[in-house]
Amino acid sequence: MKEKWDLVIKPSKGLLNFNFKELWRYRDLLTMFVKRDVVTLYKQTVLGPIWFFIQPIMTMVVYVVVFGNIAEIPTDGIPQPLFYLSGIIIWNYFSECFIQTSDTFAQNQNIFGKVYFPRLIMPMSKVASGLIKFFIQFFLFLGVFIYYMTQGVCFSFSLSLLLIPYLIMLMAGLGLGFGLIFTSMTTKYRDLKFLVQFGVQLLMYATPIIYPMSMLEGRLKDVIYLNPLAHVVESFKYVFLGQGDLSFYGLLYASIFTAVIVFMGMLIFNKTERNFVDTI
Amino acid sequence: MSDIVLKVDNLSKQYRLGEIGTGTISHDLNRWFAKIRGKEDPYSIIGQVNDRTKKAESDFVWALKDINFEVKRGEILGIIGKNGAGKSTLLKLISRITAPTTGSIKAKGRTASLLEVGTGMHPEMTARENVYLNGAIMGMTKKEITRKFDEIISFAGCDMYVDTPVKRFSSGMRVRLGFAVAAFLEPEILIVDEVLAVGDAEFQKKAIGKMKDVTNDGGRTVLFVSHNMESVKSLCNRGMVLKNGMVQFLGGVEESVQNYIEHYVEENRSRKWPRKEAPGNHSAALLSANLQKDGDPAPNAIIETGDGVVFNFVFDYKESREVQLDVTFHLFDEMNTLVFVGSTGKTGDGGVLGKGVLEAVCKIPKNLLNEGNYRIGRLLLVQNRGTVLYEYKDVLSFDVVRRNMGLGWQGQKLGVVYPKLDWEFKSISNYND
Missing domain, CATH: 3.40.50.300 (P-loop containing nucleotide triphosphate hydrolases)
Incomplete structure (x- = not known):
């Protein structure tokens, strides 16, 4: 007689054995984690959520001074604050997703060592709470945008605006995918933790945040375009500011890249989560 | 059903x-190499039983x-x-x-x-x-x-x-x-x-x-x-x-x-070796060591907080010249804290002895040890109050269990020892500054 068991624990499960049903069952936990992240971030601060604004504004001001005025890097005729701000907010979202998820195992080893829930909930909640932060900063961007419109700067809108959710998804996917890979490897090889910290910084310079792609030519341009983030950022700038590089093939490349990275990340994460408590 | x-x-x-x-990358590569050849994980076969009293022989241990x-x-x-x-x-x-x-x-x-x-x-x-x-x-x-x-x-x-x-x-x-x-x-x-x-x-x-x-x-x-x-x-x-x-x-x-x-209690309460196999060196060897509950010589009598413990150590002194000999032991608790050092040297109970078998008996008084696991981590035979003739590590171990005293503190143990103190307790009727 074959009995029916609700839970079977074995030494190893299939590589592709993702339990999405269980993930769905724990959806309430995801919202709790998001709430915790958002609520506790600025507890006992005077300015509270205003910090969400201050950080990108200050960064923008520094960029305007350093890259815009001292280095005189062109911005494709777009007002400098808008140009930098658009890059900063979308970049922030990527780096938030990446840095937060790349720390999943190390930061939560206490919880993970005491109670079981689908581990993937944790990085997913980071991506979701990052999204809330992104939207707040996005409104800031819209405010600056509208200000320039009333000042008579003309923007042309098109149907490409509909691409925005997709672009955000790509950013989230890339951040999550890389983060999952890094957090899994960090459980054994702590060295990678150091790589993440300055890696993100360096990666920003390989992405058209402080310069437009139109500035680059030849080999250099091809190399930068190997970076899937470059396509996403350029598309994002094109959609809002009308300047930038929106190409179908570029986005296709970024989409495939994202899909592969997310898939690989989940694979490695899935394999690591079962035993990481022993190795971390 | x-x-x-x-x-x-x-x-x-x-x-x-x-x-x-250290060496994890090479282990990982070995594992991976074994896997693609369809062989078993080279590191999963070995491993020893989880007995902490023995020294590790391999890098892996079976926790279960x-x-x-x-x-x-x-x-x-x-x-x-x-x-x-x-x-x-x-x-x-x-x-x-x-x-x-x-x-x-x-x-x-x-x-x-x-x-x-x-x-x-x-x-x-x-x-x-x-x-x-x-x-x-x-x-x-x-x-x-x-x-x-x-x-x-x-x-x-x-x-x-x-x-x-x-x-x-x-x-x-x-x-x-x-x-x-x-x-x-x-x-x-x-x-x-x-x-x-x-x-x-x-x-x-x-x-x-x-x-x-x-x-x-x-x-x-x-x-x-x-x-x-x-x-x-x-x-x-x-x-x-x-x-x-x-x-x-x-x-x-x-x-x-x-x-x-x-x-729980019978573990390592008694050890005895035949004279030929006794651990030691050319000047001294340990023949036996054992302990029992004070007042109850049964080998598995449960020692509770408040009980006394009697130790008995027998050495074989092999040198012919007469010297001042002392027996010293270090008692550790389960946290590896040194609880105290007991020595005949401190009390002057040692003696000048020549070749032959000597026995040292020591009694830990009642109302001293707290609950927990105790271990004689070091047992020494000392010559002339300074030279260690022979030392044996981890000789005996025993457990003291909490005496059930009804409700009250039921949490973790408090303190290394559980001494009975002399108190005076009274009310003062004519107290003035």
């Missing part, structure tokens, strides 16, 4: 000894080895064993914290584990927010928590502080809140580690009562790990004794506790 809700088959878990880090058992619906299984016997590892495997090395666990219905109280609680958030967060971590849905919220808060006894950040709570209150959430989980199988050791006596009673209710009317199954034999006896209806990662005994709770205590 059978009533078995949890079935564990040939479960084993291997751990790596020593530091992880070939565990088999079944639990029926409604049973409360108490899992007992010494520190390091594998209890926590077993719970971790069943709770899916980490995966087994071999074997399988099968369960019916929802399982929830309580290896710690209040996991994931955030100090900055209010009690209300934390109940929701903690409940969700334990696997409850938001709806379930809302339904039970008032009950949880009143069970924890913090109605007044619902909207106060948990960081303002006392640690006892935090534990109560955490346990209250767990108590209202409704899993088919509940796995509880020794979480009851914290909290005051009143709350412990309440918590044990609640756990009993849970199994009585819900037909739920509980796995309970504890060092406290009293709570195991009062709560469980079956018992399992683990030793060195293996099941030593499985059966009724009374028999299990009995089995545990028997094996």
Whole structure:
């Protein structure tokens, strides 16, 4: 007689054995984690959520001074604050997703060592709470945008605006995918933790945040375009500011890249989560 | 349909000894290479039984080895064993914290584990927010928590502080809140580690009562790990004794506790070697060492707090010249704290002796040792108050169990020793400054 068991624990499960049903069952936990992240971030601060604004504004001001005025890097005729701000907010979202998820195992080893829930909930909640932060900063961007419109700067809108959710998804996917890979490897090889910290910084310079792609030519341009983030950022700038590089093939490349990275990340994460408590 | 809700088959878990880090890349590459050739993991075959008294021979150790058992619906299984016997590892495997090395666990219905109280609680958030967060971590849905919220808060006894950040709570209150959430989980199988050791006596009673209710009317199954034999006896209806990662005994709770205590105390109370094989060197050898409860020479008499202990050491002194000889021992507790050094040199009880067998008897007075495991970590034969002729490490070990004194402090042990002090206690009627 074959009995029916609700839970079977074995030494190893299939590589592709993702339990999405269980993930769905724990959806309430995801919202709790998001709430915790958002609520506790600025507890006992005077300015509270205003910090969400201050950080990108200050960064923008520094960029305007350093890259815009001292280095005189062109911005494709777009007002400098808008140009930098658009890059900063979308970049922030990527780096938030990446840095937060790349720390999943190390930061939560206490919880993970005491109670079981689908581990993937944790990085997913980071991506979701990052999204809330992104939207707040996005409104800031819209405010600056509208200000320039009333000042008579003309923007042309098109149907490409509909691409925005997709672009955000790509950013989230890339951040999550890389983060999952890094957090899994960090459980054994702590060295990678150091790589993440300055890696993100360096990666920003390989992405058209402080310069437009139109500035680059030849080999250099091809190399930068190997970076899937470059396509996403350029598309994002094109959609809002009308300047930038929106190409179908570029986005296709970024989409495939994202899909592969997310898939690989989940694979490695899935394999690591079962035993990481022993190795971390 | 059978009533078995949890079935564990040939479960084993291997751990790596020593530091992880050096050589891991080469191990990983070896593993991977073996895998693509379709061979077995070169590091999974070796490994030794988890006996901490022996020195490690390989880099790997079996924290659990070939565990088999079944639990029926409604049973409360108490899992007992010494520190390091594998209890926590077993719970971790069943709770899916980490995966087994071999074997399988099968369960019916929802399982929830309580290896710690209040996991994931955030100090900055209010009690209300934390109940929701903690409940969700334990696997409850938001709806379930809302339904039970008032009950949880009143069970924890913090109605007044619902909207106060948990960081303002006392640690006892935090534990109560955490346990209250767990108590209202409704899993088919509940796995509880020794979480009851914290909290005051009143709350412990309440918590044990609640756990009993849970199994009585819900037909739920509980796995309970504890060092406290009293709570195991009062709560469980079956018992399992683990030793060195293996099941030593499985059966009724009374028999299990009995089995545990028997094996717990007999360990290393007596050692004896024939003269030819006695450990030593050219000047001295250790022939025997043993200890017994003061006033009860039975080899497995249970030593309780308050009891005295008598040691007996026999040495063979092989040199012919007469010298001043002293016997010294270092007594350590389970935390490896040096409790005291006993020596005939200090009291002048040693003597000038020549070639032959000498015996030293030492009595630890009553009302000194606290509960716990004690070990004679070093036993020395000293010549002329300075030269160590021979030293033997880890000679004897014994356990002192807490004398049951009714209710009162039931938590962790307080202090290394438990001396009986001389008190004077009276009321002063004509007190003036």
